Amino acid sequence: MSKDYSEILTHLGEIRENYFNSISPPVIQSSNFQFDSIQQFREFILHESKEHVYTRGNNPTVDILRKKLAALENTEDALVTSSGAAAISCTLSAFLSQGDHVVCVEKPYSWTYKLLTELLSRFGVTYTFVDGTDNQQIEAAIQPNTKLLYLESPNSLTFECQDLTFCAKLSKKYKLISIIDNSHASPVFQNPAEYGIDIVIHSGTKYINGHSDVVVGVICGSKDHIQRIFQGPFMTFGTNISPHDAWLVLRGLRTLPLRIQQSDATAHKIVEYLIDHPKVKKVLFPLHPSFPQYNLAKKQMTGCGGLFTVELKAETKEQVYNFVNGLEKFLLAVSWGGHESLMIPSLVFHDMPERPDSPIPWTIIRFYAGLESPDYLIADLKQALDQI
Numbered sequence: 454m455s456k457d458y459s460e461i462l463t464h465l466g467e468i469r470e471n472y473f474n475s476i477s478p479p480v481i482q483s484s485n486f487q488f489d490s491i492q493q494f495r496e497f498i499l500h501e502s503k504e505h506v507y508t509r510g511n512n513p514t515v516d517i518l519r520k521k522l523a524a525l526e527n528t529e530d531a532l533v534t535s536s537g538a539a540a541i542s543c544t545l546s547a548f549l550s551q552g553d554h555v556v557c558v559e560k561p562y563s564w565t566y567k568l569l570t571e572l573l574s575r576f577g578v579t580y581t582f583v584d585g586t587d588n589q590q591i592e593a594a595i596q597p598n599t600k601l602l603y604l605e606s607p608n609s610l611t612f613e614c615q616d617l618t619f620c621a622k623l624s625k626k627y628k629l630i631s632i633i634d635n636s637h638a639s640p641v642f643q644n645p646a647e648y649g650i651d652i653v654i655h656s657g658t659k660y661i662n663g664h665s666d667v668v669v670g671v672i673c674g675s676k677d678h679i680q681r682i683f684q685g686p687f688m689t690f691g692t693n694i695s696p697h698d699a700w701l702v703l704r705g706l707r708t709l710p711l712r713i714q715q716s717d718a719t720a721h722k723i724v725e726y727l728i729d730h731p732k733v734k735k736v737l738f739p740l741h742p743s744f745p746q747y748n749l750a751k752k753q754m755t756g757c758g759g760l761f762t763v764e765l766k767a768e769t770k771e772q773v774y775n776f777v778n779g780l781e782k783f784l785l786a787v788s789w790g791g792h793e794s795l796m797i798p799s800l801v802f803h804d805m806p807e808r809p810d811s812p813i814p815w816t817i818i819r820f821y822a823g824l825e826s827p828d829y830l831i832a833d834l835k836q837a838l839d840q841i
């Protein structure tokens with residue numbers, strides 16, 4: 454972490470005299486807002502994304518959050534959506550038309566993959582998935598009709614990174630809109646707009662809210678880009694967050710730097726413990742020197758967060774079952790970025806009825822270190838590894 458977030462997290466966007474000088478902003482639980490005059494009615498309609506007209510568009514509680522998130526990502530504006538998936542689908546559908554092509558990193562978040570391959574493809578949008586670790590492959594995939602470059606750096610399972618400086622320059626050269634899913638690093642550890650990436654998306658469900666109680670998405674970008682998304686899919690699909698959820702996210706956001714640094718420090722310690730363990734074949738963690746793109750990761754991110762992926766030295770599925778069942782402090786659940794430590798064994802996606810086995814080996818488990826102490830989590834891993 455290299456920046457001072459004090460002003461943004463404590464004061465920015467909070468006009469306390471508007472609400473009885475309360476320290477915590479109120480939940481403005483109102484669907485609509487009254488105008489003083491026809492003149493003002495007109496003006497507000499013309500600037501609906503900034504003013505308070507109707508809560509599907511903007512709302513005072515949500516607006517505080519928008520201002521803070523834009524400042525955290527160092528962009529002109531931001532939108533908050535009902536989920537990370539909504540942030541991704543609104544952004545892509547705002548800029549794509551029939552006949553357009555997208556260059557996207559391979560193995561993106563599962564619903565991003567579905568958006569391209571199953572939904573936008575029905576409307577005549579084509580796509581090429583590329584190995585995002587290979588700059589030449591990204592450039593070679595660009596076609597005359599390519600409109601967007603979609604990045605996810607690092608991704609949230611195997612942590613492949615893209616060279617953001619290169620991708621931003623490439624996008625300028627070919628007049629593409631560059632978009633990144635920055636959920637893994639959060640605005641605390643990586644700010645892609647500072648490298649020239651146009652639009653930065655988050656699943657705010659993860660670190661930004663951070664308490665495993667709200668599903669929320671974030672879109673950060675220039676005024677023009679945000680306006681286009683707002684006037685298009687955001688308002689048309691109706692993907693706003695509720696004022697109450699926005700209030701919870703504001704509350705979560707206050708401690709974002711503290712939380713993510715704690716997860717990060719804990720994950721570093723756990724990775725050090727696991728990396729030489731005789732029952733562990735491999736550990737993936739972008740800021741460990743053993744990571745293939747360690748230098749790039751270190752250049753672009755000031756920290757890493759709590760995600761790491763472990764490959765067990767297991768000969769049988771039984772051993773993986775024993776290990777996973779032996780863990781008492783890591784909960785078996787999707788998602789990450791909350792207070793609680795989690796795991797997703799690839800084994801979940803093997804031997805499923807009527808589904809092909811996952812291409813990811815069953816020896817692999819994705820972990821998230823939450824806010825518990827490193828010693829507490831390492832003790833749990835130790836006793837479970839002994840059961841393999």
Ligand SMILES: *Cc1c(COP(=O)(O)O)cnc(C)c1O
Binds near residue numbers: 658668
């Ligand atoms: C969770 C996640 C999403 C989707 O966000 P939701 O808030 O669950 O809709 C998108 N990208 C990444 C990398 C994620 O981990």
